Amino acid sequence: MEATEGSDGRPLLVIDDDRKLCGLIRDYLAPLGWNVEMRHTGPEGLEEAKEGNYEAVILDVMMPGMDGFEVLRELRKTSNVPVLMLTSMGDEADRIVGLEMGADDYLPKTFSSRELLARLRAVTRRVVLSEPDEGKSEDLVAGELRLNEGTHVALLGNEPLDLTALEFAMLAALMKAKGRVKSREALLEDVSERRFDVFDRSIDVHVSQLRRKLGDDAKNPRFIQTIRGVGYKLLEGVEE
Numbered sequence: 001m002e003a004t005e006g007s008d009g010r011p012l013l014v015i016d017d018d019r020k021l022c023g024l025i026r027d028y029l030a031p032l033g034w035n036v037e038m039r040h041t042g043p044e045g046l047e048e049a050k051e052g053n054y055e056a057v058i059l060d061v062m063m064p065g066m067d068g069f070e071v072l073r074e075l076r077k078t079s080n081v082p083v084l085m086l087t088s089m090g091d092e093a094d095r096i097v098g099l100e101m102g103a104d105d106y107l108p109k110t111f112s113s114r115e116l117l118a119r120l121r122a123v124t125r126r127v128v129l130s131e132p133d134e135g136k137s138e139d140l141v142a143g144e145l146r147l148n149e150g151t152h153v154a155l156l157g158n159e160p161l162d163l164t165a166l167e168f169a170m171l172a173a174l175m176k177a178k179g180r181v182k183s184r185e186a187l188l189e190d191v192s193e194r195r196f197d198v199f200d201r202s203i204d205v206h207v208s209q210l211r212r213k214l215g216d217d218a219k220n221p222r223f224i225q226t227i228r229g230v231g232y233k234l235l236e237g238v239e240e
Contacts, residue, residue: 009035012120013052015045015071016060016086025058028113029120042066049075055124058107060086061094069101076102080164082123099205104166106202123166140175143236145214145223147175156214166191167210174224174234183231207232 010033014022017040026036037052039045042065049057049071057075061068072083085098085106095106104123107116140147147154149172154161163171173190174182184203207224216223225233 009033010124011052011054012036012056012058013045013049013054014038014058015040015042015049015063015068016058017041017063018060025116028116032117034120042068042071046071046074049081050078054081056082056084056120058084058086059103061088061098069097072098072101072103082165084119084123095202096205099202100209102164102209104164140172140178142175142178142223142234145175147172161213163210163213166206167213170206170210174232178234178236181227181230181233185231187231 009030012029012034014025014036016022016038019038019040022036022038022040026038029036037048037054039048040063042063044065045057045059045063046066059068059071063071068085072085075081075083082104083102085095085103086109087094087098087106088109098106105119107119138148140149144157145155147168152168154163154168154171169191170187173187188203207226208218211218211221211224214223218224218226221235223235225235227233
């Protein structure tokens with residue numbers, strides 16, 4: 001049964017072949033207002049994620065039929081629903097690959113219930129903050145780059161940018177601080193409710209993805225400049 005607007009609770013899809021873990025997630029989140037649906041193979045999970053109306057998806061990497069990376073790749077062709085990837089403890093390679101393919105965040109398989117709830121709140125909050133509103137807001141501009149938080153539209157020239165909620169929030173934060181250095185910590189505070197480990201490099205992966213969509217070059221940046229050891233700065237976006 002897919003999640004619908006008529007269902008009680010906030011719709012969440014868990015795609016994992018570990019039925020016991022799925023049940024534990026459901027039992028923990030249900031009293032907190034989440035309506036948890038579960039699928040236990042990649043193909044079934046992908047079909048449900050496409051057809052359902054979910055606030056977020058928790059997606060395991062290793063599954064029968066289709067692994068989590070392939071599910072994410074196919075899902076991102078049609079949907080920007082927030083996705084939390086489940087990874088093995090300390091498996092940085094899985095985390096990086098997932099983030100590069102469009103995952104919003106990751107959870108280690110050893111996650112605590114409090115961490116699960118915090119990260120769910122963080123990724124769904126980004127979507128709420130980036131939804132269009134009826135009020136008018138001024139455009140943020142850097143050369144050919146234009147962003148409007150009120151309409152949730154980002155343009156490069158006349159072409160719309162296909163950004164995830166997290167990428168849109170990051171770009172907006174950088175554009176508001178245009179010309180000033182934005183530390184990694186400050187940028188993370190703008191787009192997330194959770195604390196990141198000092199060795200967590202996920203912010204760099206998301207910036208790399210944002211640069212790719214902007215057609216930017218890290219070595220000779222037009223928009224996003226890396227300030228080594230500090231963070232990032234948005235430039236005027238003018239060709240040299």
